[in-house]
Amino acid sequence: MSEGPLLEARGVTVEFVTRSGHAARALDGVDLSVPRSEVLAIVGESGSGKTTLARTLMGLERPTSGEVLFEGKPLDYSFRAMKAYRSRVQMVLQDAAGSLNPRQTVYESVAEGIRLHRRAASDEQGRTETELVSAALSEAGLRPPERLFLRYPHELSGGQKQRVLIAGALALRPELVLADEPVSSLDASIRGEILALLLKLRQDLGMGVVVVTHDLGLAWNIADRIAVMYLGRVVECGTTEEVLTAPRHPYTRALLSVVPEIEHLQPVVLRGEVPDPSRIPAGCRFHPRCPQLADGSAERAGIAEACHGVPLEILPATGEHRAACHLDGILSATGG
Amino acid sequence: MTETAAATATPGTPPALLAMRDLRVTYRTAEGRLAAVRGVDLVVHEGEVVGVAGESGCGKSTLVSTVLRLQPKNAKVEGEVEVLGDDIRAMRWGDLRALRWAGASIVFQGALHSLNPVHRVGRQIAEPIEVHEPGLGKAAVQRRVAELLEQVGLSEDRARSYPHQLSGGQKQRVMIAMALACRPRLIVADEPTTALDVMVQAQILDLLGALVHDLGVGLLIISHDLSVLSDVCDRVLVMYAGRVVETGTAQEVFTDPLHPYTAALSDAFPRIGDPAARYAPAGLAGDPPDPRELPAGCSFAPRCPRAVDRCTHAEPPLVEVAPGRPVACIRVGEP
Numbered sequence A: 001m002s003e004g005p006l007l008e009a010r011g012v013t014v015e016f017v018t019r020s021g022h023a024a025r026a027l028d029g030v031d032l033s034v035p036r037s038e039v040l041a042i043v044g045e046s047g048s049g050k051t052t053l054a055r056t057l058m059g060l061e062r063p064t065s066g067e068v069l070f071e072g073k074p075l076d077y078s079f080r081a082m083k084a085y086r087s088r089v090q091m092v093l094q095d096a097a098g099s100l101n102p103r104q105t106v107y108e109s110v111a112e113g114i115r116l117h118r119r120a121a122s123d124e125q126g127r128t129e130t131e132l133v134s135a136a137l138s139e140a141g142l143r144p145p146e147r148l149f150l151r152y153p154h155e156l157s158g159g160q161k162q163r164v165l166i167a168g169a170l171a172l173r174p175e176l177v178l179a180d181e182p183v184s185s186l187d188a189s190i191r192g193e194i195l196a197l198l199l200k201l202r203q204d205l206g207m208g209v210v211v212v213t214h215d216l217g218l219a220w221n222i223a224d225r226i227a228v229m230y231l232g233r234v235v236e237c238g239t240t241e242e243v244l245t246a247p248r249h250p251y252t253r254a255l256l257s258v259v260p261e262i263e264h265l266q267p268v269v270l271r272g273e274v275p276d277p278s279r280i281p282a283g284c285r286f287h288p289r290c291p292q293l294a295d296g297s298a299e300r301a302g303i304a305e306a307c308h309g310v311p312l313e314i315l316p317a318t319g320e321h322r323a324a325c326h327l328d329g330i331l332s333a334t335g336g
Numbered sequence B: 001m002t003e004t005a006a007a008t009a010t011p012g013t014p015p016a017l018l019a020m021r022d023l024r025v026t027y028r029t030a031e032g033r034l035a036a037v038r039g040v041d042l043v044v045h046e047g048e049v050v051g052v053a054g055e056s057g058c059g060k061s062t063l064v065s066t067v068l069r070l071q072p073k074n075a076k077v078e079g080e081v082e083v084l085g086d087d088i089r090a091m092r093w094g095d096l097r098a099l100r101w102a103g104a105s106i107v108f109q110g111a112l113h114s115l116n117p118v119h120r121v122g123r124q125i126a127e128p129i130e131v132h133e134p135g136l137g138k139a140a141v142q143r144r145v146a147e148l149l150e151q152v153g154l155s156e157d158r159a160r161s162y163p164h165q166l167s168g169g170q171k172q173r174v175m176i177a178m179a180l181a182c183r184p185r186l187i188v189a190d191e192p193t194t195a196l197d198v199m200v201q202a203q204i205l206d207l208l209g210a211l212v213h214d215l216g217v218g219l220l221i222i223s224h225d226l227s228v229l230s231d232v233c234d235r236v237l238v239m240y241a242g243r244v245v246e247t248g249t250a251q252e253v254f255t256d257p258l259h260p261y262t263a264a265l266s267d268a269f270p271r272i273g274d275p276a277a278r279y280a281p282a283g284l285a286g287d288p289p290d291p292r293e294l295p296a297g298c299s300f301a302p303r304c305p306r307a308v309d310r311c312t313h314a315e316p317p318l319v320e321v322a323p324g325r326p327v328a329c330i331r332v333g334e335p
Helices: A050-057 A079-088 A106-116 A129-139 A158-170 A188-205 A216-222 A240-245 A250-257 A304-309 B060-067 B093-102 B121-132 B138-151 B156-160 B168-180 B198-215 B226-232 B250-255 B260-268
Strands: A007-017 A023-034 A039-043 A065-070 A089-092 A176-180 A208-213 A225-230 A233-239 B018-029 B032-044 B049-053 B075-083 B104-107 B186-190 B218-223 B235-240 B243-249 B319-322 B325-327
Touching: A007 A050, A023 A039, A023 A050, A023 A233, A039 A050, A039 A188, A039 A216, A050 A176, A050 A208, A079 A089, A089 A158, A106 A129, A106 A158, A129 A158, A158 A176, A158 A188, A176 A188, A188 A208, A188 A216, A188 B260, A208 A216, A216 A240, A225 A240, A225 A250, A233 A240, A233 A250, A250 B198, B018 B060, B032 B049, B032 B060, B032 B075, B032 B218, B032 B235, B032 B243, B049 B060, B049 B198, B049 B226, B060 B075, B060 B104, B060 B186, B060 B218, B093 B104, B093 B121, B104 B168, B121 B138, B121 B156, B121 B168, B138 B156, B138 B168, B168 B186, B168 B198, B198 B218, B198 B226, B218 B226, B226 B235, B226 B250, B226 B260, B235 B250, B235 B260, B243 B250, B243 B260, B250 B260
Parallel strands: A039 A208, A039 A225, A089 A176, A176 A208, B049 B218, B049 B235, B104 B186, B186 B218
Antiparallel strands: A007 A023, A007 A065, A225 A233, B018 B032, B018 B075, B235 B243, B243 B325, B319 B325
């Protein structure tokens, strides 16, 4: 076991070429590190690049520049190496209902990975495939597992489908699970159970979790650390307490202010949506929507010009609380 | 259950835009009868925003379908549904057609897929206007479309866009513009912000709130997200397994829930900054019951953290336990 982080992104850029020939930068330089057994939340709106980042960490997308490192070694994208990698890092997709094959039974869905990676033959305790499937289903909270073996996805509730997907990922004993909006399609009362399950797996198996979400409440519920993304960059990162109770980036503050549960914050509803990644604004990428630039506080601090013209550096993945904002540091230094 | 305070209009208030009394909807299915809505009382007045909270399968979408008699053929509707004072169930087809869009309109769930992909959005907004005001000239219709787009915060040249050229939030705005097209007095929005981002969700909720305020329409919002409802609604009804289990002002229901199910819904969305919620996601064990096999007594009892033996004896009635707070739980107030 190495001392460093389990998974790391260094200056990762992912470009897609659009039909009109423009390059769209879905990721525009991301540094990120995921220590073992950590729960990291990547938060942002649609179009912030959070799903592309998860796919890139998973090896499904290759960086245009920069690199993804697993245990300190750059990812090897050969078929064989990827197969080995995917047994250690698993992904749970966003839409549980759409991700399960409707013609496969629960047993088949969970057993698929076990067969692909020949886990029954290599199991240290000599367990059979059936025993492994059953263990994974019970770990995912589906008990008694045998009752579900022959069910098809349409016979399951939303929460059960999500658990089957998680069981499929767990069966391979991954060291890290990437979960893309794991509860956004679930009912409120089911949501807590699934989140509790992720925390329990971390506690019992030491499994790390990277959860991609737009739901700050979810991050508050389970994440150790948070990376806030905007238009292909991490704009703020730190521990969950730091980022959510003492946010330093105006974007994070705006996101927090529109969470309905926070009554004491004056809602800052940003106009418009995340801009098109083929036309990233000059200077600070957030400046066209920035409330602090709009209300003149950037002007008063004497940095409005920088906001319009000076790009910010990529936030290093040091673990410290940082924000990619020209105002950051100035306001706190002057006590305002 | 007609003892709810919500159902009886207090004197001095204008007549209700929507009034449901003891509404019951039963589906005949191959596997037997399925009671989707089991006795709901609900009133929406002018300028009022009423929310209905509940999970999949609680009957909230069935409830919406009865407002404009859109329920499927195998549904049997009992009780009263009055829209703008007229009984929807007894209404003649022509009158019902006139009422749809112009009297009351619905913003359906899944707006992102409800628009016709091969027509420009301006065309789609114009369609109900042309049907309801056939005398209106082409230019006048276009002016109205432009006005509507502006009202929902889109520029008028958006009329020429196809749905795929719009973002999720913009499509939802178009759906709201369509709902407003014939100047209805009642708007029903079924999960208007589900599948939208937080920031866009806030924009849409702001928009709906502003429309109620400016146009004085009545708004009924259905959502599974109690925190969203608590933000925009005047009153909220919480449904479970086809019944209303709690009613109150939005603030009361969200911050001081009396029914254990409401409490669980409220806890599901943690207050950020609350140390008790750190590493402690709150949830309920189990799934909502199958409406074909409802448990005996209180239908929430099998999942209820406070359930005792008595709970399984009879379905608890909706009783006013505090002024304006009907709750269907026999254990309210007990330690």
